[in-house]
Amino acid sequence: MNEDQRLLFLSSSSHFPPPQGVKLSYGTSGFRADASILQSTVYRVGILAALRALKTQSVIGLMITASHNEVSDNGVKVADPSGGMLSQDWEPFADTLANARDPQHLVELIAEFVKKENITLDGAKPVEILLARDTRPSGEFLLEAAKQGIGSIIGAVALDMGILTTPQLHWMVRARNGGVKASETDYFKRLSSSFRCLVDLSPSGTHANNVDDKLVVDGANGVGGEKLEILKTMLNGLAIEVRNSGKEGGVLNEGVGADYVQKEKVVPFSFGSQDVGIRCASLDGDADRLVYFVVPSTSSNKIELVDGDKILSLFAIFIKEQLSILNKEIDVKAENGYQCRLGIVQTAYANGASTDYLKQLGLEVTFTPTGVKYLHEKAAEYDIGIYFEANGHGTILFSEQFLCWLKARTTELSDVAKGSEQHKAALRLLAVSELINQAIGDALSGVLLVEAILKYMGWSIQRWNELYQDLPSRQLKVKVVDRSAVVTANAETVAVTPPGIQEAINAEAAEHPRGRCFIRPSGTEDVIRVYAEASSQDAADNLAQSVAKLVDQFLGFGSS
Ligand SMILES: CC(=O)N[C@H]1[C@@H](OP(=O)(O)O)O[C@H](CO)[C@@H](O)[C@@H]1O
Ligand SMILES: [Mg+2]
Numbered sequence: 075m076n077e078d079q080r081l082l083f084l085s086s087s088s089h090f091p092p093p094q095g096v097k098l099s100y101g102t103s104g105f106r107a108d109a110s111i112l113q114s115t116v117y118r119v120g121i122l123a124a125l126r127a128l129k130t131q132s133v134i135g136l137m138i139t140a141s142h143n144e145v146s147d148n149g150v151k152v153a154d155p156s157g158g159m160l161s162q163d164w165e166p167f168a169d170t171l172a173n174a175r176d177p178q179h180l181v182e183l184i185a186e187f188v189k190k191e192n193i194t195l196d197g198a199k200p201v202e203i204l205l206a207r208d209t210r211p212s213g214e215f216l217l218e219a220a221k222q223g224i225g226s227i228i229g230a231v232a233l234d235m236g237i238l239t240t241p242q243l244h245w246m247v248r249a250r251n252g253g254v255k256a257s258e259t260d261y262f263k264r265l266s267s268s269f270r271c272l273v274d275l276s277p278s279g280t281h282a283n284n285v286d287d288k289l290v291v292d293g294a295n296g297v298g299g300e301k302l303e304i305l306k307t308m309l310n311g312l313a314i315e316v317r318n319s320g321k322e323g324g325v326l327n328e329g330v331g332a333d334y335v336q337k338e339k340v341v342p343f344s345f346g347s348q349d350v351g352i353r354c355a356s357l358d359g360d361a362d363r364l365v366y367f368v369v370p371s372t373s374s375n376k377i378e379l380v381d382g383d384k385i386l387s388l389f390a391i392f393i394k395e396q397l398s399i400l401n402k403e404i405d406v407k408a409e410n411g412y413q414c415r416l417g418i419v420q421t422a423y424a425n426g427a428s429t430d431y432l433k434q435l436g437l438e439v440t441f442t443p444t445g446v447k448y449l450h451e452k453a454a455e456y457d458i459g460i461y462f463e464a465n466g467h468g469t470i471l472f473s474e475q476f477l478c479w480l481k482a483r484t485t486e487l488s489d490v491a492k493g494s495e496q497h498k499a500a501l502r503l504l505a506v507s508e509l510i511n512q513a514i515g516d517a518l519s520g521v522l523l524v525e526a527i528l529k530y531m532g533w534s535i536q537r538w539n540e541l542y543q544d545l546p547s548r549q550l551k552v553k554v555v556d557r558s559a560v561v562t563a564n565a566e567t568v569a570v571t572p573p574g575i576q577e578a579i580n581a582e583a584a585e586h587p588r589g590r591c592f593i594r595p596s597g598t599e600d601v602i603r604v605y606a607e608a609s610s611q612d613a614a615d616n617l618a619q620s621v622a623k624l625v626d627q628f629l630g631f632g633s634s
Contacts, residue, residue: 075185079195079228083184086226087177090117090219100160100168102445102597104151106140109212112148116216118171119150120203120223121184124230126164127201128193130155135247136224137240138207138216139360142294142333145326148212150220151240153204157248157513159447197229204246206238208297208360209320213237239297239361241516248513265519266308268509272526273311275502286534289525290315290354292342294331295324298361298517305518312525317344332358332365332466332517336382337549340375347372353535355524357517363466364517366524368535380539383420383428385524386462387541389470390418390437392527393458393506399499400483412479417456419449422566422592423464426607431542441565445597446515467515472507480504502530545588546611548618550604554629557595557602566594572628582620586613591621602629 135153207213249256293299299319366380453459457476462468583589606618
């Protein structure tokens with residue numbers, strides 16, 4: 075590191091002293107905390123993003139958001155060149171950097187790291203970092219801190235993309251690195267044109283007309299509602315009404331949004347008896363999660379939730395059907411055939427009924443620990459990998475090799491069998507690969523794909539919801555002295571430590587019909603999460619309560 079660079083670091087970082095007595099860690103969603111203590115962290119993540127851009131010689135993203143958390147929180151995360159999450163082997167450095175106690179120490183850490191990673195800090199090859207934030211008021215000053223961090227590295231250029239959803243920023247990073255046009259307008263154009271293409275390829279028979287064109291969306295009073303207002307003007311044949319767009323004075327994520335709807339299973343604010351039977355959807359605060367729901371009756375505020383597992387199932391059925399039309403009468407091993415590996419990835423939170431259903435369809439289902447980075451990585455092993463968390467975060471990944479074959483096959487079919495069912499199936503799969511955000515789960519592209527598939531199937535939301543019946547479940551969280559005392563294995567289904575706890579959980583689960591229960595330390599909050607499932611709601615509630623008690627006995631404040 076040359077002297078100019080060293081001096082620049084020292085002077086710039088002296089404006090961003092770290093908060094006292096707080097240890098931050100780069101969890102499943104980057105750093106998250108009360109916004110008032112995050113300035114120094116965001117400044118340092120600016121440095122991290124710039125170093126990552128120099129290392130990879132690619133465009134990198136930096137997003138300021140705390141998703142579904144309360145409005146006073148904020149957070150920061152980095153998008154890698156592929157548009158995915160920051161490579162896991164850089165996370166320990168992110169932690170060290172965030173917790174460096176003073177400017178001197180910070181410079182030493184950086185000097186050591188750039189040496190180890192062979193990063194040249196001479197500014198010879200300039201790199202770009204795309205910045206964005208959600209609608210949180212604290213985003214403005216935190217974005218400034220990120221710019222200062224980036225500006226402290228010679229040759230790193232910050233490009234402020236303004237207020238965006240998290241998936242929009244990830245999409246832009248991926249597009250820029252793939253040499254594709256990547257403005258917000260390009261994003262909207264891509265989504266609306268591939269949606270139109272899918273709708274045009276729907277069967278025109280009468281059943282398609284049975285589907286109600288109206289969809290009501292809860293925007294969580296965040297950025298997603300705002301963006302959907304723009305997107306909806308570009309769509310034909312779908313009438314979207316956005317509520318809780320943030321313009322009506324409601325508070326971000328307060329009594330609204332996908333996280334609230336999925337966990338509480340009640341209507342979000344501004345929804346109620348006027349919506350009985352209508353197709354409704356809910357986005358989270360940064361629009362990377364999506365769930366659907368129906369208000370079944372005027373007499374209560376309870377909803378019927380159509381969660382991430384059901385969105386996954388809908389996508390899986392559709393893709394499977396298109397693949398089988400495409401491969402009809404051809405030998406997949408023949409020259410123009412392709413043995414497409416379709417894989418489904420879930421976590422332990424997936425409702426057991428969804429896993430049974432998917433397996434019955436003959437699909438390959440695998441499990442990973444919670445956190446998009448794990449699901450995404452696993453799904454990328456397939457030609458078409460579909461992943462979803464029950465909470466509504468998920469997407470579909472297509473391998474380059476498969477897409478290459480699909481494009482060639484589509485051209486071939488348009489020459490010899492234009493307009494045939496096979497040709498249409500190929501075009502539909504191509505349109506899905508364009509519509510779905512392959513960088514990360516995206517509520518806006520997700521909503522359009524759900525809508526296009528429902529139209530294709532001629533299904534109402536009720537028909538879709540009947541694919542299988544969810545097993546009743548309950549989630550609880552327990553505060554403990556040290557959550558790292560719980561270590562899990564087998565995609566978090568087994569607690570290896572503290573010794574004896576898993577046996578006790580098994581004994582409880584065995585006492586409940588269809589009982590299944592697991593515990594794990596949260597990656598985003600200082601708690602142990604308990605998930606229980608059983609054949610009745612009472613049994614699921616009971617099981618969760620008993621296991622929460624066990625957690626408290628083994629690890630709670632009374633146990634030490
Ligand atoms: C049970 C649950 O919903 N967990 C969420 C939550 O993680 P925890 O590690 O459980 O705190 O936030 C993550 C980031 O948004 C998300 O990926 C995950 O699914
Ligand atoms: Mg989110």
